[in-house]
Amino acid sequence: MAEDGLRLLILGAHPDDAEYHAGGLASIYRQRGHEVLIVSLTNGQAGHFARPPQGLAELRRREAAAAGKVIGAEYLTWDIPDGELTADLPTRHRVIRQIRSFRPDLVLTHRPYDYHPDHRAVGQLVQDASYLVTVPNVLADCPPLTRDPVVAYMPDLFSKPCPLEAEVVLDVTEQLDSIVAMLACHRTQVFEWLPYEEGILAEVPEADGEKTAWLREWYRRHMLPRAERFRADLVAAYGPQRGGRIEFCEVYEFSQYAAAADLPRRERLFPTAICRPPRASPRATPAQIAARQEPG
Ligand SMILES: [Zn+2]
Numbered sequence: 001m002a003e004d005g006l007r008l009l010i011l012g013a014h015p016d017d018a019e020y021h022a023g024g025l026a027s028i029y030r031q032r033g034h035e036v037l038i039v040s041l042t043n044g045q046a047g048h049f050a051r052p053p054q055g056l057a058e059l060r061r062r063e064a065a066a067a068g069k070v071i072g073a074e075y076l077t078w079d080i081p082d083g084e085l086t087a088d089l090p091t092r093h094r095v096i097r098q099i100r101s102f103r104p105d106l107v108l109t110h111r112p113y114d115y116h117p118d119h120r121a122v123g124q125l126v127q128d129a130s131y132l133v134t135v136p137n138v139l140a141d142c143p144p145l146t147r148d149p150v151v152a153y154m155p156d157l158f159s160k161p162c163p164l165e166a167e168v169v170l171d172v173t174e175q176l177d178s179i180v181a182m183l184a185c186h187r188t189q190v191f192e193w194l195p196y197e198e199g200i201l202a203e204v205p206e207a208d209g210e211k212t213a214w215l216r217e218w219y220r221r222h223m224l225p226r227a228e229r230f231r232a233d234l235v236a237a238y239g240p241q242r243g244g245r246i247e248f249c250e251v252y253e254f255s256q257y258a259a260a261a262d263l264p265r266r267e268r269l270f271p272t273a274i275c276r277p278p279r280a281s282p283r284a285t286p287a288q289i290a291a292r293q294e295p296g
Pocket of ligand 1: 013014017116119
């Protein structure tokens with residue numbers, strides 16, 4: 001590990017969520033010698049029109065592991081059935097144990113506002129686990145963390161009840177090859193299920209040699225709405241010339257329910273990104289809490 005090593009934990013709902021939404025940042029971490037652990041909380045068994053659930057789950061576990069290998073990251077796929085993730089107590093405990101055992105500096109996850117119930121559940125689970133990871137009497141058999149990790153939300157385009165605020169803006173054009181190589185490992189998804197769902201299965205080339213170029217264009221088509229949605233943030237971050245032209249970006253919003261990060265810490269956690277300084281933290285400091293408890 002690098003001397004100034006950082007630890008990134010990505011908690012996604014499905015195998016492929018992490019690379020689709022945060023593949024650029026994960027690649028940057030590994031290029032710099034930082035540790036990356038990707039976890040899919042569900043087994044992905046729902047993601048197909050023809051493959052039966054059990055075989056698909058096993059296949060997707062191997063696809064995810066291969067995607068992790070592209071950048072040298074470990075990729076765990078939990079055994080919770082796809083489409084059935086809930087923010088229940090046993091799963092919250094599992095998330096707390098995962099965060100405590102990996103000791104991340106930064107956790108990335110979905111927002112609790114999303115089209116997919118599994119995505120919403122992961123966002124809720126991480127929110128529920130965020131403070132408790134430091135509380136010794138919660139899961140007393142598992143040593144607590146001395147401080148919360150910083151938690152940030154991966155990009156999405158949903159606007160209700162509120163749109164994602166781009167507090168971190170990252171041009172990932174240079175990481176494109178790496179992101180596409182990771183996505184290409186999820187063959188049952190990017191070359192089968194997702195094009196099937198979109199009604200473009202016939203577009204997917206037969207020949208393996210042509211598949212990557214097709215996927216690159218597919219990914220570009222899917223990333224352009226993200227770039228357009230956050231265009232004003234890209235222009236503010238990179239200036240009108242570069243910011244006006246970026247096609248591949250990742251943006252992140254900090255969770256208010258985990259550790260606060262000042263600007264230097266934000267910049268350290270998001271290497272090469274443009275970060276906004278924080279607004280005042282809504283969480284009281286220990287000194288403020290103590291003051292509140294004083295009699296009178
Ligand atoms: Zn997903």
